[in-house]
Amino acid sequence: MIGLAVVDDQHLIRDGLTMMLNNESDMQVKIEASNGRELLDLLDAGALIDAVLLDLRMPVLDGIQTLHELNRRPRRPSVLVVTTFDRDELVLDAIAAGADGYILKRTSRPELITAVRAVAHGRSVLAPDITRAVLARVRQHTRATASTDVAEYRLTPRETDILSLVGQGLNNDEIAARLTVSTHTVKTHLTNVLAKTGSRDRVQVALLAIRAGLA
Incomplete structure (x- = not known):
C-alpha cells in the first residue's frame, strides 16, 4: 500500500x-x-x-x-x-x-x-510541457560541453530515432505520429533504449540525447 x-x-x-x-x-x-x-x-x-x-x-x-x-x-x-x-x-x-x-x-x-x-x-x-521547458534550459547549459557518443549502446536506427525525439521533449503519442508507428511500438523501442543505455527513466534518456547532440 x-x-x-x-x-x-x-x-x-x-x-x-x-x-x-x-x-x-x-x-x-x-x-x-x-x-x-x-x-x-x-x-x-x-x-x-x-x-x-x-x-x-x-x-x-x-x-x-x-x-x-x-x-x-x-x-x-x-x-x-x-x-x-x-x-x-x-x-x-x-x-x-x-x-x-x-x-x-x-x-x-x-x-x-x-x-x-x-x-x-x-x-x-x-509532464510533457514541463519536459520541454527543462530540456530547453538544459540545452543552454550543455552546448559547450563535450557530447556523449551513443555508439557504445548499439542502438538500432529506430531506437536512435526514439532517443532523439524524447530529447526534443515529445511524448509517446507525438513520437508515434512523427514516425508513423503505433504508440505500443514506441513504448517497446523506448523500453529497449532504457535497457541498453542503463537509463532509469525518460528524463535520463532525454538528457542523454542532449549530451549526444541528438536533440
Missing part, C-alpha cells in the same frame, strides 16, 4: 485529490495538510508516507521551502509537485530543490495516478 500526503491550501483541490487517490486499491492518503508546516508537523508526529503530492504556492511554508526542509530529514518521502504553475523558473527551482516529479493540475486522472505510482517507486516524472 502506497502511503500518501496531499498538501494544498485549497480545500476543494485537496479533497478531490484525496478522494481520487483513495479510490485506488494500492493507495491511501494518510496526511492532508494546507501548507508545508502542517505536513512537517504531522511527519514529526510519526506519520509514515511514501510520497507527497505538493502544491507550490501556499501560505506559512510554500512548496519550495517545504522541499528544502524535507531534504534535511533522514527519511525523505518522494515528492510529486502538483500545481497550476508552469513557469520555467518555478519548474527548475522545484527540481533543484529535490522534486521527483512535476505535473500540472490540468493533468488527466489516469496520468496523475500513473505519476503518483512512478514517483512512489523511485522514478522521475515530468
